[in-house]
Amino acid sequence: MAKSKELTAAKRRNLAELTRGLRGIVLFLFLISGTINILALTGSLYMMQIYDRALSSGSIPTLVVLSTLAIGLYLFQGGFDVIRSQVLVRVGSRLDRKVAPLAHRVAIDMPRFGFSTSEALERGRDVDTVRGFLGSQGPAALFDLPWMPIYLAFVYFLHPLIGALTFAGAFVLTVLTIVSEILTKRLSLSTRKATLARNTIADCNARNAEVLKAMGFANRAVSRFNDANGEHLELQTKANDITGTFAAVSRVLRMLLQSAVLGLGAYLTIKGELSAGAIIACSVTAARALAPVDLAIGNWKSFVAARMAYQRLRDTVVALAGAEEPMKLPVPARRLSVEKATVAVPGSGQVVLSDISFELDAGQALGIIGPSAGGKTSMVRALTGIWPVLRGNVRLDGADLTQWHQDEIGQHIGYLPQDVSLMDATIEQNICRLEPDPDSRKVVEAAQAAGVHDMILRMPEGYRTQLGPQGAALSAGQRQRVALARALYGNPFVVIMDEPNSNLDGEGEAALTQAIESIRMRGGIAIVIAHRPSALVAVDLVAIVQGGRMVAFGKKQDIMTPGLQSTAKPVVDEAVSEELQEQVRRPA
Ligand SMILES: Nc1ncnc2c1ncn2[C@@H]1O[C@H](COP(=O)(O)OP(=O)(O)OP(=O)(O)O)[C@@H](O)[C@H]1O
Numbered sequence: 220m221a222k223s224k225e226l227t228a229a230k231r232r233n234l235a236e237l238t239r240g241l242r243g244i245v246l247f248l249f250l251i252s253g254t255i256n257i258l259a260l261t262g263s264l265y266m267m268q269i270y271d272r273a274l275s276s277g278s279i280p281t282l283v284v285l286s287t288l289a290i291g292l293y294l295f296q297g298g299f300d301v302i303r304s305q306v307l308v309r310v311g312s313r314l315d316r317k318v319a320p321l322a323h324r325v326a327i328d329m330p331r332f333g334f335s336t337s338e339a340l341e342r343g344r345d346v347d348t349v350r351g352f353l354g355s356q357g358p359a360a361l362f363d364l365p366w367m368p369i370y371l372a373f374v375y376f377l378h379p380l381i382g383a384l385t386f387a388g389a390f391v392l393t394v395l396t397i398v399s400e401i402l403t404k405r406l407s408l409s410t411r412k413a414t415l416a417r418n419t420i421a422d423c424n425a426r427n428a429e430v431l432k433a434m435g436f437a438n439r440a441v442s443r444f445n446d447a448n449g450e451h452l453e454l455q456t457k458a459n460d461i462t463g464t465f466a467a468v469s470r471v472l473r474m475l476l477q478s479a480v481l482g483l484g485a486y487l488t489i490k491g492e493l494s495a496g497a498i499i500a501c502s503v504t505a506a507r508a509l510a511p512v513d514l515a516i517g518n519w520k521s522f523v524a525a526r527m528a529y530q531r532l533r534d535t536v537v538a539l540a541g542a543e544e545p546m547k548l549p550v551p552a553r554r555l556s557v558e559k560a561t562v563a564v565p566g567s568g569q570v571v572l573s574d575i576s577f578e579l580d581a582g583q584a585l586g587i588i589g590p591s592a593g594g595k596t597s598m599v600r601a602l603t604g605i606w607p608v609l610r611g612n613v614r615l616d617g618a619d620l621t622q623w624h625q626d627e628i629g630q631h632i633g634y635l636p637q638d639v640s641l642m643d644a645t646i647e648q649n650i651c652r653l654e655p656d657p658d659s660r661k662v663v664e665a666a667q668a669a670g671v672h673d674m675i676l677r678m679p680e681g682y683r684t685q686l687g688p689q690g691a692a693l694s695a696g697q698r699q700r701v702a703l704a705r706a707l708y709g710n711p712f713v714v715i716m717d718e719p720n721s722n723l724d725g726e727g728e729a730a731l732t733q734a735i736e737s738i739r740m741r742g743g744i745a746i747v748i749a750h751r752p753s754a755l756v757a758v759d760l761v762a763i764v765q766g767g768r769m770v771a772f773g774k775k776q777d778i779m780t781p782g783l784q785s786t787a788k789p790v791v792d793e794a795v796s797e798e799l800q801e802q803v804r805r806p807a
C-alpha cells in the first residue's frame with residue numbers, strides 16, 4: 220500500500236516535470252493571442268473610419284493620420300504573430316528534447332515485453348507528430364478560438380441583428396467542428412492500428428530479405444503487405460474524406476455568412492440604421508471571427524493525431540516513474556542465488572519456468588542442458604533481468620536484481636544471447652558496449668579472452684572496422700566470437716552464454732573453454748547453455764532444464780555419469796554425451 224502511494228507520488232513528480240513551465244507558456248500564448256485578435260480589428264475600424272470620416276469630410280490629413288495609425292497597428296499585429304509562432308516552435312523542440320530520450324528508452328524496452336519493433340518505434344514518431352503540429356497553423360487557430368467573442372461583440376455593437384447572425388454562424392460552425400471530432404476520433408484509432416499492422420509486415424519482410432530472395436516468395440510477402448496497406452489506405456481515405464468534406468462545408472458556410480452579413484447590412488443601411496462604412500466593417504469582422512473555426516476544422520486531423528501522440532507520451536513518462544533510482548550497491552563478488560523463481564513471458568503471462576532454485580558461488584561454472592523449448596533461454600532471461608520474475612527472486616550477493624540500477628548491474632553481467640546480433644558500429648564499440656572512451660587495453664583483453672583478437676587484426680581496419688546493420692560484415696562464427704568478447708569485456712562477475720558454441724570451430728571452442736576457465740580463476744561465475752557437450756568442458760556444475768522445470772542440479776560428474784562420481788572423466792566424451800541425451804529424453 221505504502222509502495223503504491225510512493226509510486227503515485229513519483230508519477231505525479233514525473234508528470235509535473237514534463238509539464239513544468241507549460242502552464243505559464245500557455246497563459247502567455249493565450250494573452251498574446253488576445254492582443255493579436257484585438258489588433259486584428261484594425262482593418263475593420265480603418266475601413267469604417269475611411270468611409271464614414273475621410274470620405275464624407277473629404278479631408279486628406281484625416282486619411283493620412285488614419286492610414287499611418289493603421290500601418291502601425293498592422294506592424295504590431297505582425298510582430299506579435301511572429302513571437303507567437305516562434306514560442307510555439309520552441310515549446311515543440313523543448314518537449315522533443317525532454318521526451319525524445321525517454322520515448323527512445325521505452326522503445327528499447329518494449330520488444331522485451333512482446334511489442335513489435337513498429338509499435339516500439341511509434342513512440343519516436345509520436346514525438347515528431349507533436350513537434351510537427353506545434354510548428355503548424357493548427358495551434359494558432361486553437362488559441363484564436365477563445366477570442367471569437369471579441370469580434371462577435373464588435374459586430375453586435377455595430378448592430379445587434381448582424382451580431383445575432385454572426386453568432387448563429389459561429390454556432391453552426393462550432394457544431395460542425397464537434398461532429399468532425401466525433402467522427403474522426405473513432406477512425407483515427409483504427410487508422411493507427413492499421414498503420415501499425417502494415418509497418419510490422421514491412422519490418423518483418425525487410426528482416427527476412429535473404430530468405431524471401433532465396434526461396435522466391437518475395438511476391439507473396441509483397442501481396443501480404445499490399446493487403447495490409449489496402450486496409451490502411453481505405454481508412455486514411457475515409458478519414459480524409461470526412462475532414463475534407465467538413466472543411467469544404469465550413470468554407471462555403473463562412474462565405475455564405477459573409478455575404479449574408481453584407482446583405483443584412485445593406486438592408487439595414489437602406490432602412491437608415493447603419494452607416495456604409497459599418498457594412499464593410501461588419502462583413503470583414505464576421506469573416507475574421509469565423510476564420511479560426513475554419514482553420515481549426517481544416518487542421519482537425521493533425522490536432523487529433525497530435526493529441527493522441529501526446530497522451531501516449533504522457534502515459535509513457537508516467538509509467539517510467541516506476542523506475543525510481545535505486546541506491547548504489549557494492550560490486551557483487553560472492554554469490555548468485557535463485558530462489559523459487561517462476562518466469563512468465565511478459566505480455567502474455569504464459570508461465571515457461573516454475574520454481575527454479577539454485578546457488579552459485581564465485582569461481583563456479585554451471586552448464587545448463589536439456590531439450591529444445593525446455594526453458595533454458597527463458598531461464599537466462601530471468602537471470603539477466605531481461606524478463607522480470609513472476610514469483611521468487613534472483614539475487615546477486617543477496618540483493619534482488621530489481622534493487623540494482625539497470626545500467627550499473629549491466630556492468631557486472633556478461634551476456635551472449637542465442638541469436639547474436641551486433642550493433643551498427645565498429646568492432647571496438649561493439650566490444651566495449653558503446654562506452655564513449657573505451658580503454659583499448661580492456662577491449663584487447665576481452666578479444667583475446669574470446670580468442671578473436673588475431674581475427675580482428677586481420678580485418679581491413681582492425682578494431683575500427685565498421686560492422687554495418689546487425690554486424691553484417693562478419694561471418695556467423697565471427698559474430699559469435701565478437702559477441703563473446705563483448706560479454707567478457709570488463710571482467711563482469713556473472714557471464715551467461717546461451718549456446719556460445721553453436722557456430723564455433725575447434726579453435727573457437729578451445730577459446731571458449733579457456734574463457735570459462737579464466738572466469739572461474741578470477742572469481743567470477745560462468746553459466747553456459749549447451750546442446751553440444753564440448754562447451755561444458757570447463758564447468759563444474761550441471762543443471763538439466765526440461766519442460767519448464769529444473770529436473771537435476773549437481774556436480775557435473777554426478778549428473779552426467781551417475782554411479783561414476785569421483786572417477787568420472789573430467790572431459791565429457793561422446794559416450795557420456797550420448798548418456799546425457801538419453802537422460803534428457805527420459806521424463807523426469
Ligand atoms: N517471447 C516468447 N513468447 C512466447 N513464448 C515464448 C517466448 N520465448 C519463449 N517462449 C516459450 O517458452 C518455452 C521455452 O523456450 P526457451 O527459448 O526458453 O527454450 P530453450 O530451452 O532455450 O530452447 P532451445 O534449446 O531451442 O533454445 C517455449 O515453449 C517457447 O515457446
Ligand SMILES: [Mg+2]
Nearest residue numbers: 595596597637
Ligand atoms: Mg534457447
